[in-house]
Amino acid sequence: MRALKLHELTLAERLADMAVDALIDEADLSPKPALVDRRGNGAHSDLHLGLMHASALSLWPMFKAMAEAALDIGEIGLPLREALGRIGREGEQAMLVTTNGVNTHRGAIWALGLLTAAAALAPRDITLNAARLALLNDRYAPQPLSHGAQVAQRYGARGAREEAQLGFPSVTQRGLPQLRKSRQQNIGEQNARLDALLAIMTELADTCVLYRAGPEGIAAMQRGAQAVLDAGGSATLAGRRQLHELDNQLLALNASPGGAADLLAACLFIDRLDGAL
Ligand SMILES: CC(C)(COP(=O)(O)OP(=O)(O)OC[C@H]1O[C@@H](n2cnc3c(N)ncnc32)[C@H](O[C@H]2O[C@H](COP(=O)(O)OP(=O)(O)OP(=O)(O)O)[C@@H](O)[C@H]2O)[C@@H]1O)[C@@H](O)C(=O)NCCC(=O)NCCS
Numbered sequence: 398m399r400a401l402k403l404h405e406l407t408l409a410e411r412l413a414d415m416a417v418d419a420l421i422d423e424a425d426l427s428p429k430p431a432l433v434d435r436r437g438n439g440a441h442s443d444l445h446l447g448l449m450h451a452s453a454l455s456l457w458p459m460f461k462a463m464a465e466a467a468l469d470i471g472e473i474g475l476p477l478r479e480a481l482g483r484i485g486r487e488g489e490q491a492m493l494v495t496t497n498g499v500n501t502h503r504g505a506i507w508a509l510g511l512l513t514a515a516a517a518l519a520p521r522d523i524t525l526n527a528a529r530l531a532l533l534n535d536r537y538a539p540q541p542l543s544h545g546a547q548v549a550q551r552y553g554a555r556g557a558r559e560e561a562q563l564g565f566p567s568v569t570q571r572g573l574p575q576l577r578k579s580r581q582q583n584i585g586e587q588n589a590r591l592d593a594l595l596a597i598m599t600e601l602a603d604t605c606v607l608y609r610a611g612p613e614g615i616a617a618m619q620r621g622a623q624a625v626l627d628a629g630g631s632a633t634l635a636g637r638r639q640l641h642e643l644d645n646q647l648l649a650l651n652a653s654p655g656g657a658a659d660l661l662a663a664c665l666f667i668d669r670l671d672g673a674l
């Protein structure tokens with residue numbers, strides 16, 4: 398009998414695999430404060446873990462197309478930025494068809510889309526090149542009054558666009574260093590990832606939290622996340638108590654840190670890519 402020969406994955410396919418894996422790892426990580434995880438729906442009535450998985454898988458062709466566009470065009474500039482915008486909008490439609498209209502991964506399409514394209518061009522300069530792409534103005538992008546735009550107007554908050562334009566400081570200066578520090582303490586991968594999420598939450602202006610719960614919600618998220626880390630992190634008993642407290646507080650405020658969750662996925666993507674280099 399002849400052996401079945403599987404085709405070797407292209408670079409674009411491997412990057413799409415890594416992006417989807419990062420989204421699934423983020424969704425599965427538990428217990429995340431007020432977010433969808435293996436325990437339940439957090440502060441969401443319209444989301445659940447199966448939907449997050451289906452949504453992540455629906456985005457695989459989009460991530461692959463973004464990486465291919467970067468490889469075809471070969472340089473940072475308006476043609477690539479506008480190609481990514483078009484592919485991203487199509488991906489968002491595919492996501493909405495899969496989820497029956499629920500917004501599961503809009504922020505992740507933005508962050509991981511830019512990072513996937515940047516990784517295809519030059520993995521070692523990934524956040525710098527993602528920022529350069531985010532700084533270019535896509536002439537075809539619609540200007541809807543999104544939740545992010547509304548809270549930017551009301552509170553002057555820096556949202557997803559600015560986070561990318563600055564080269565993802567929440568990821569490079571908070572999430573990744575914490576992930577590596579916690580791993581060195583041999584506390585287990587899930588605890589290290591939870592600590593990374595908390596580190597991201599300590600300073601982020603998450604526009605999802607701001608839209609739902611205002612500055613009070615942001616203060617509760619940032620203060621509570623810092624309290625877990627100060628108590629020794631999510632692997633310690635004292636830290637777990639603080640984490641439980643943070644979960645309760647955010648649920649009471651109906652505040653879901655969806656932006657922080659997307660940035661954790663970005664963090665896991667870059668970490669995986671570093672491991673593959
Ligand atoms: C340029 C865009 C990023 C648009 O940004 P803008 O801020 O105008 O739009 P939003 O759609 O409100 O926000 C983008 C999403 O980014 C996540 N996010 C929030 N804060 C931050 C932050 N500080 N840094 C990084 N990322 C952040 C967040 O995504 C998660 O939350 C989603 C659910 O949130 P929300 O929409 O508020 O809630 P809903 O469930 O819809 O309603 P309620 O339940 O509250 O009633 C969830 O999807 C997570 O992913 C923000 O939502 C860019 O998005 C854009 O232009 N998109 C158009 C398509 C495109 O061109 N893409 C290009 C690909 S390269």
Ligand SMILES: Nc1ncnc2[nH]cnc12
Binds near residue numbers: 433434439655656
């Ligand atoms: N796990 C999660 N729960 C709720 N919103 C999210 N957006 C991205 N990941 C999420």
